Amino acid sequence: MKFLPRLRIKLRRLKKLAKSPLLRKLDLLHESKRKRVFQESCEAYQMQIEDEYEKASPIMQKIKLPYSTRERFLYDGTFHEAVGRVLLIAQFFAMMPVYGVTSKRPSNLQFSWRYLRTCWCLIFIASSLVDLGLSLYKVLNDPITFNSIKPIIFRACIFLVCVYSLNLARKWPKLMHYWDQIEQDLPQYQTQTEKWQMAHTIRMTMFVGMMLSFAEHLLSMLSAVNYSAYCNQSSDPIENYFLHTNDEIFYVFHYSNLLAVWGKLQNFYSTFIWNYMDIFVMIISIGLASKFRQLNDNLKKFKGMNMSPSYWSERRIQYRNICMLCDKMDNAISFITMVSFSNNLYFICVQLLRSLNNMPSIAHAVYFYFSLIFLIGRTLAVSLYSAWVHDESRLTLRYLRCVPKESWCAEVKRFSEEIASDMVALSGMKFFHLTRKLVLSVAGTIVTYELVLIQFHEDNDLWDCQQSYYF
């Protein structure tokens, strides 16, 4: 409220650069009067804005537009719509087998054990279990070290996430219904760009994540080809390659092309799922943070104005609803968050341990550093996106601090006290909350570990041919 006129004075001053004190006094007088009038007409202003918008929207919808823009205009801005294609891609990789993810309304969502996608998912889970068993058998026959259990950790995480995502798929229709109910209650978006925003962020996250993951997989294949040539166990280069990348299979069975293809597919799918679980946490975080932002945008528009208690009461209930949504989603995905975080932490530590050793070849070095940077970047991205939910939920308080004295009422008080005392954030099974402070403490832990490692480093030759190659 107070800053708008001030900014204008500031701008005017920049232009004129000189003004007599008398003029300034008069200005101030004028300002204060204008301000009073302004405050009285706040409510009127709000109505007018909403009226204008309502009149404008049907007109806008009639205009013929080019495809991509038109698609944007058909958007309702719901999370269900935004997340549809992302889930569709996940379903190709045997995750989240829910029917109707791309439909317009969440009411079409359905889960059934008899759908093809569910069966596909079950088959992959079975296949993962076999792979995990083979890895376990191989690892337990050698002495166990921090480095050698890498394949087990990797495959166990994949298996757990797959099973858990099947479970989540069953609850998904209900969750989306609930989300939809809360979304319909929130203050309306004013422009199509705002509506489009969340969906755009979600899709870009998915796209960039997938591209990088694909690039990493290609590099890993290149490096594996190189590696298998270096310590070759067989004359056939292709056989050689598979003997390395799926050593857990051929530790038990003799080489066969069918098994090699199965191993390859399993690896490809595992890599996708390994990346997808991080992306999934990011997407949910973006969804939740966007809902808080939608509320905050509304509060920002009326910041410092004299609003009625009913306005505040409505906002408080909306805030409470998003909090409850946050809590519900956290309960639903916190296991995945937990697995994703501990997995990332473990892999960063192992990779840093390996980084101290000499690389066998340039291809390895390139792949290794790309994969390390990708890993750290991904972990940071998950952390920051999920901390965004907490940050955005605290931001609301800033607008409440600017409520003028005249419209300070019991409702605003209750609202601000609730925000100040509540902890709204995604969590890892309630053991830790995902905030920016967590990022620091995790980074601190890794740096300390790395420092100790560097200080007492001896070359342990972790790149010997005996070691499992593909994670």
Add this chain to the structure above:
Amino acid sequence: MKFLPRLRIKLRRLKKLAKSPLLRKLDLLHESKRKRVFQESCEAYQMQIEDEYEKASPIMQKIKLPYSTRERFLYDGTFHEAVGRVLLIAQFFAMMPVYGVTSKRPSNLQFSWRYLRTCWCLIFIASSLVDLGLSLYKVLNDPITFNSIKPIIFRACIFLVCVYSLNLARKWPKLMHYWDQIEQDLPQYQTQTEKWQMAHTIRMTMFVGMMLSFAEHLLSMLSAVNYSAYCNQSSDPIENYFLHTNDEIFYVFHYSNLLAVWGKLQNFYSTFIWNYMDIFVMIISIGLASKFRQLNDNLKKFKGMNMSPSYWSERRIQYRNICMLCDKMDNAISFITMVSFSNNLYFICVQLLRSLNNMPSIAHAVYFYFSLIFLIGRTLAVSLYSAWVHDESRLTLRYLRCVPKESWCAEVKRFSEEIASDMVALSGMKFFHLTRKLVLSVAGTIVTYELVLIQFHEDNDLWDCQQSYYF
């Protein structure tokens, strides 16, 4: 309030899957009217529910039922009743010598120095002291390491807990009276299943804990037999066995069968008490958390309704009473909590240190990993159960957040501020509070320690024949 009709809409939608916008509008209109009526009749609804329940209960008590169901119906749902048999079992193992633990009312509880169970307890304490002395003598004659002080730590903990439990037994009648007073004030259970719930959880905890502890003791005996054959000191296998499991006795005295039996008994009892102190903390936690849940269940039933200030005042006082109970119980048992936690932490560290060494035999490996997993599982169980008290006490806040604007009064405000600013949790002598965050920091500490160990590991041969075997 708002979600009940919404859920119904959602369900209806799932069935019909299509509805004209007009119909939807009408529905909404109907809903809002229904809601208003509903809110007005909230108080009436409450009374009606309570009336129905009161009418139903005498009828239900007359019905003849099969034993186990009948037993359930005779339950009042008090903590005293629920904990009775657990304490009875403890008394067989020279703990908590209170008379009247299985009686119907806590008024029958009595402590006297002249009861047989008290004498039995005193004898065991004396015996423990002798055993501790012998252990101390043996350990101090060798160089002291982190690993070698294990028997002293073990036996000192047993001794301290026994003495402390005798002291607790003296205060037990008063504590149970106090608990009973507070329980009678709480909102009544609506169903027999709810009444039965707490007792069931407590008994299952006791049963599972005892079974696992028994299994571990059997495995330990098997492994000891194996071990004594491996580094045999005498021709007689039985003598050999006792020479190993009670080396602190036969370090001083010559072998005699009487001493061997005493040592065996002492070991058996010690193992029980070592497990029991964790189970005891769990049981108290379950009791306290259940009381908070009882209150929360009542709040949940009237969530979002317009309740009178007197309703909130009553709930606030009940909440305060449970807090005070929590504080009183924490003062009474926090020494045991402290001992239990530090003991578990020390043992996990020692076992992890040992886990890096090669096992002398398969029997050892099986026993070792079973015992390690049991130890970690038990520690986790104690942590999570005791964190439950804190979690449940914070949950109340959720229901207060949904109080509608109209019935927001000074009492609700006071209630919610008190919950937001208080810290209700069991503690280890006020040095740390038992929350889920603690679990994370403890786990982090152990993992860091283990990482450093792995990094600089040298095989220290902790499994030599000189070392004390039984803990």
Add this chain to the structure above:
Amino acid sequence: MKFLPRLRIKLRRLKKLAKSPLLRKLDLLHESKRKRVFQESCEAYQMQIEDEYEKASPIMQKIKLPYSTRERFLYDGTFHEAVGRVLLIAQFFAMMPVYGVTSKRPSNLQFSWRYLRTCWCLIFIASSLVDLGLSLYKVLNDPITFNSIKPIIFRACIFLVCVYSLNLARKWPKLMHYWDQIEQDLPQYQTQTEKWQMAHTIRMTMFVGMMLSFAEHLLSMLSAVNYSAYCNQSSDPIENYFLHTNDEIFYVFHYSNLLAVWGKLQNFYSTFIWNYMDIFVMIISIGLASKFRQLNDNLKKFKGMNMSPSYWSERRIQYRNICMLCDKMDNAISFITMVSFSNNLYFICVQLLRSLNNMPSIAHAVYFYFSLIFLIGRTLAVSLYSAWVHDESRLTLRYLRCVPKESWCAEVKRFSEEIASDMVALSGMKFFHLTRKLVLSVAGTIVTYELVLIQFHEDNDLWDCQQSYYF
């Protein structure tokens, strides 16, 4: 309020052990009536208690009593009186040179540069500075290790504390006046025992601390005699002894008896001051915590009763005053607290490092373990006593939680919010607050350090004859 009648019921039940339900109902009816009457007469009750007390006190003062009891009765219960003799002893050891510490009223306190005690203090500071210089010279001529800087740390701490205590002495009269003003405003003690309590605790702390410190000094002398015989540098045993205990002096100068006596005195005084700085922090903590307790005792007496807003307003202002006193004292002594804490931490670490080495003799072992336990015990005592201030200041909240609905007013609200949001505790220059949580984190740090030490321990022979003996 509610618990007093309840306890009575409980006790009655214990006696009768059976009562018909009808009787119980009647009892309850009677209770509620009695309670109402009771609440109405709360204010009257308060006045009556105070009246009685006022009448009683002049009579009591006239009675002729044996010396020790009489002395108690002449006590006003002020901190100035309680701390008088403690400061007098300190003045013998060149600390806190204020005139009039044993006088009845703080108005007699005076500081002047011309008093004999001030000169004595200045002489000791100069002597310490010389000693510190000699130590620095000796240590810097050898390679610096964690262990070898011990004498510098020790002497630098003594020097800093002496200078700071001189500075504190200048502010002491003002501080005591301020304290006195606040004490006179607090609710009156009801009995002479209560008045005597604080002084008793303070004197016992001083006495026990001094005795233990004296015992440690004697043991250290015994052990030094033993040590000097073991690595003798001269034929005269007395010269030998001084050559060891004051090696920093005789590193520069040739042996002379005068220097030896000076060194001995310096050591004796240093040991006293080293212990005294911890005791001083404890004494201030006891003083502050006692003032909070005095307030809490008053609140406890009227717990759950219907008190007037003016009662609460008065208590709030008294609480605020003690908080401000706490803040003022913290500013005055937080440098000493900081030095005391870091000094203790460093010494514990060094001693634990030494504890891994073999002792040269039994006399050493006895002295070493006694001194280590004394050090840890003293550190724990300082921590717990200073944490007591925080604990006692939070305790007030408990009585505010029990204020009945009827007398819940703006003043009580303000009072409870202020306690809930403020942090009242002694601090180490505001870098850390002295609470029970701090104790845990300090203990955790030491244990971790010790664990790492044990794990990578190599015998460094820290007991060679070259090393500085006396700290």
Add this chain to the structure above:
Amino acid sequence: MKFLPRLRIKLRRLKKLAKSPLLRKLDLLHESKRKRVFQESCEAYQMQIEDEYEKASPIMQKIKLPYSTRERFLYDGTFHEAVGRVLLIAQFFAMMPVYGVTSKRPSNLQFSWRYLRTCWCLIFIASSLVDLGLSLYKVLNDPITFNSIKPIIFRACIFLVCVYSLNLARKWPKLMHYWDQIEQDLPQYQTQTEKWQMAHTIRMTMFVGMMLSFAEHLLSMLSAVNYSAYCNQSSDPIENYFLHTNDEIFYVFHYSNLLAVWGKLQNFYSTFIWNYMDIFVMIISIGLASKFRQLNDNLKKFKGMNMSPSYWSERRIQYRNICMLCDKMDNAISFITMVSFSNNLYFICVQLLRSLNNMPSIAHAVYFYFSLIFLIGRTLAVSLYSAWVHDESRLTLRYLRCVPKESWCAEVKRFSEEIASDMVALSGMKFFHLTRKLVLSVAGTIVTYELVLIQFHEDNDLWDCQQSYYF
């Protein structure tokens, strides 16, 4: 309110030292009456003070004064004025290229890409980039250790800070306008000394920082001359010197005088910027903390008096404005804060690691210890100055606690709750807040690291001739 008369009584007592009880009673009576009158006239008192001040100021401005005093009197006490010369010096070193930093009003501030200072800045950035590239090339050709990456870290930080400061320069005019608006709203300074205070502190910080940095640079040159003589690579001593201090250049190019001069200039500028980024954070902190202090001074003046709600409302809005300014400045400089903190931490760790090695010469030892102490001192100064913002913002609460019962209103309540629940502090990109607790945890981390280093120290000879000398 209550303490002013009390202090007077105390002083009087000190003078007279004896007064009859009757007189004291009369005094108290008189005091209470005087107090009542005093409170009634609070508002009048406030107006009178302000009136007097307004009358006095025009008179004072007419008086002819000596230069330095006159300069002080022309001061408005704005941050823009205080920081002008500091920024001017920075501009000589290619930082913060804004036009008009020394002008009277912030409205004259301008940024343009075509100003000479902007071009100068761009040229330096390009030069830094080339230098960074050369360093990278040299370091990556050797095995990477914690110590060897020092030049990269140093140069990368310089480069990042330069680019970021260019970006900050573009936003600077807007930020200063905003700051100016908020400053004009704050309560007026009462004396010229108060006005002068902030500017004085800022300039002294700049001056002391620059002097120490210059001394360190001179010492580093001396030590480098010494060092280059020790491991000489060429016959010409000047060439030798440059071959050492700019080894990253001559690793690629042959020696030439032009390159040597460029290298020297680059080093000189880099050293300045390396120090300046810390000083810059300090200056902003001083500015923000001074604004909070300005508000606190006003609150202190009216502490304990009965002020009208409008007085509190005004103060609350002013406090809120400073908070928003704090937030805005934090967003603008938090990247620099982050770089400055991590840079300092890294350098302290590296220097401590080096401190364990033997020094090649006395010149080295002197330079090394001076530079280490300067580094630690600078880090501590940045930490404490930036923690001051938080401390000063919390201090406001103390004055609100003393508001008398009669004038306790909704506005004071809102004010105190907002302060109690908000976190006002500078931050490192929101990952950590700069408070005194942070200082402790950072110090703790460094000490732990140093302890581990000392314990497992092996002489790694970090002072060999191969190593990069200049950082």
